[in-house]
Amino acid sequence: MPAQAIPELLDIPSFKHLTLYTGNVMRTSVAGRSKALSKKSNTELITAIDDTLYASLDRDEPSFRYHEQESLLEVPDLRSRSRILPEDRNDVEVTAKLFYLGQQQNNNNVASYIRSGVQHLQKVLGVDAIDTFIVSFGGRSESITPAWQQLEVLHQRNHTLGKLGVADFSQEQLESILSNPAVTVKPSINQINVGQCCNMPSAMIELAKQHNIELLHNGDRADILDIESLSALLRKHNVHATVAPQFVIKYHVFVKCRSVVSDKGYIVVGDTLA
Structure with missing residues (x-):
């Protein structure tokens, strides 16, 4: 059993898995702080999680879903819907990036997380396909x-994913x-975190040209979320669980x-530690 003690006030059952949706951060208080947070995307994520937990749990009638069979706690942000209407789908482009954060060195973990992550995106956005999907392997x-x-x-058989990319x-x-x-x-894409430097290595540029790969600047941290940060946020909102994030998805919807970006959000998936 996971080591946790959920306050009776929240009436949250003991859970083993956590899924949190920040909703559209463009329509929350996080958007007003975007300039200050732009240099550290993990700070934006942490702020968005904190904002979501406050809006969903720190209220007279907390908003969460518990799936007993999966021992899964879902924390949705109900303030803003991110679903794309079918008649608007051709007018927008959906991009997503999955950050693999799993602690266990299991080669099949990332594959299962990709399947799960795509399903979460389809559910949240109400779409069948993602135009661009990038994976950050975190050095693994x-x-x-x-x-x-x-x-x-997902790209060839199901046509669920369009462009495929890697990070760093x-x-x-x-x-x-x-x-x-x-x-x-x-x-077809390689995001490179160039830090304070704006110049790509010349050898990388030549290799990308030969294989028609886009080289994009990337300010994301590979370690976008850790156990200590996520667990501290949960405790702050009276969910006393130690949760290890397995992956985070960052998504954008461009008009x-x-x-312009009309929607930006995060999906956080983690497991409690015994």
């Missing part, structure tokens, strides 16, 4: 092949995946004709 190179095979299934790949990692015979769909 041993997880790439099984995860990429899952991405290829070095030139060596990029060359490795491009030359891997088991990889049939090559990445094509105006080139």
Whole structure:
């Protein structure tokens, strides 16, 4: 059993799994602080989680869902809906990035998290397909092949994912995946966290040109959320559980004709520690 003691005031049953949806942060108080938080995306995420927990749990009638069979606690932000109307789908572009944060070195974990993450996005946004899907492996190179095979299934067979990308790949990692015979769909994007420098390595630029890969600047931290930060936020809102984040999804909805972001949110999935 997970080591936790849920206050009777909240009446939250003991749970093993957590899923939290921040909702559209563009329509919450987080948006007003976006400029101050733009340099550290993990700070934006932590602020969004805190804001969601406050809005959902710190109220006379807390908003959460408990799925007994899965021992799953869902915390949705009910203040704003992110669903895209079917008649608007062709007018917007949906991009998403999955940050793999799992502590266990299980090569199949990332593949299962990708399936789960895509299902969460489909549920939250009300769409069948994601236009661009990027994975941050957090430096776990041993997880790439099984995860990429899952991405290829969703791209080729189900047409659920459009462009596929990676984050923070070095030139060596990029060359490795491009030359891997088991990889049939090559990445078309590589996000690079360049820190304070705005210049891409010349060798990386040449490699990207040869394989038609977009090189995009990236300010995200690979370790976007850790056990201590997530658990501290939960305790702050009277959920006394130690939760290890397994993955985080960051998504954007762009309005094509105006080139503006109409929706931005996070999905956090974690497991309690015994």
